[in-house]
Amino acid sequence: MHYDTIILGAGAAGMMCAIHAGGRTLVLDHAKAPGEKIRISGGGRCNFTNLYAEPRNFISQNPHFCKSALSRYNQWDFIDLVARHGISYHEKSRGQLFCDISAKEIITMLIKEMDMAGAELRLRTKVHSVSRDGLLFKVEIESHGKRMQLQANNLVLATGGKSIPKMGATGLAYDLARQFGLNTTETRPALVPLTFSEGQFKHLTGTSLPVCATANGVTFEEALLFTHRGLSGPAMLQISSFWREGIDVAINLLPNADPLATLKSHKVNQGRKQLSSVLAQLLPSKLAEFLTQEWKISGTLADQPDTSLRGLSDRMSNWILRPTATEGYRTAEVTLGGISTDGLSSQTMEAKSCPGLYVIGEAIDVTGWLGGYNFQWAWSSGWAAGQAISRKKI
Structure with missing residues (x-):
């Protein structure tokens, strides 16, 4: 079971990467449906980007890291994709764009784009282990009661952070990053209510x-x-x-x-x-x-x-x-901190010390303000990694 690219996580960033990676790409997720955070976001209408998204709207130990991806795939690029699929939307306030009808339209759009790109999606799949043998990544999974081993030239970590654990969020991306020699920064719940006595x-x-x-x-x-x-x-x-x-x-x-x-x-x-x-x-x-x-x-x-x-x-x-x-993470919209940007290329999202390993989306130490910025980071970072993987085949 060999693939050019295996993407762990069928969220916003993972699906975006799959759309652009090309070759034989497989997206794995434990959930029964893709894009679950997209589905519940924005009261079910998905605040999919912000008209005024720019690097100053993001928090990171390296505030410059997000600039490249955000400039090369920006909010207008995603808005154009939404428009091409005939999804109607509106500005709620402060540049926040929401679907007029349902967040499910964004998920449907991404699935259609993945289908057109030839990417395979496998749900209800548990990842037991990830290792590297020479230039190949090996991923041991369990799907529908069967265990099997997959291998790929490229591995993309797109499993997000720790926020909303009831939806299955874990620190898997951080564990795998450390396994392959990447550092992590302190993580905290972000975009979360404050409590008092x-x-x-x-x-x-x-x-x-x-x-x-x-x-x-x-x-x-x-x-x-x-x-x-x-x-x-x-x-x-x-x-x-x-x-x-x-x-x-x-x-x-x-x-x-x-x-x-x-x-x-x-x-x-x-x-x-x-x-x-x-x-x-x-x-x-x-x-x-x-x-x-x-x-x-x-x-x-x-x-x-x-x-x-x-x-x-x-x-x-x-x-x-x-x-x-x-x-806490129970109601936090995102996780602050994550995999350190020091070990990643801001151009490609690839690990500097582990060729073929990519990290995208919320798993990285890049956290947006409230208002569609975190989705834009998912689109931009997923696109950057996908483009980089695609260029490898040229």
Whole structure:
């Protein structure tokens, strides 16, 4: 059972690589269907790329590594592929592109492209071991109760990271990378809700508002959502990639207003109103009630000296919170960190010390922001590896 290329993982990056690798290519996956993360992404509509994707939207110990692949196969290339397949889509916000109908259309598109390229897909397959004998990679698998050994000139690691283990995510790519002499960086859950002491925000569950959130010197202006465990919503998911244990998160509750000027104006025009009532005009009612108790707010506006209003304004602009943890890989959209870029070619995704071994997608220490960037990295890195493998045959 000899193949030119065996790709471990039938996710976004693996299927993209198979489309472009050429030759006799086999894609293996343990799941019963390909592209399971694609299927559940974006609420079932798949945020497949971002109009503004560029290297600054990615986190890595080597911020330059992603530049080559992203520039040679960019968001416009993938958008063109989507358009050629007649998939309708829309921009939701901030350049985020979603399918109008279903994420399954993206999976169908990739399968069609793989079929046209002659790539073989084998599902419900467990990988028992991977080894190298001379120039050939040997992969021992179990499929439909039968064990067999396959061999290939090229092996592509596209099994992703540790996020969402209930879908079968493991650290397989990291283990295999280390087996073949590649280093890995620290991995953490990313794009994940932050948790706080039990019950801290339970009465605010479901409350949402636009904020500016800052942690570790990085700021995102997005929506915040209170949950029974803590804080979620795009703002917190973005911040989670930069947050570390013991670090505070600063939240500006009125990012598009001047709280002090607003409070002073209300004092002039509505001085008899309770300060808590004015707070309820500026913020969601449940949050206003919570902060009234938390900050011990009382009295009318007329009773407040400017110093008190300034103090309240500062708190609203810079509400300091310290999360206890994240919800972990269980709900994380991606894994931060991974296989070190030091051992890989940024042009081809091939291991420098192990010719024929390629690493693509989430398994690499390249992590995108929330908003379609991680899918774009999957398309770009998968394309780069596929093109490199294809050129070997020329």
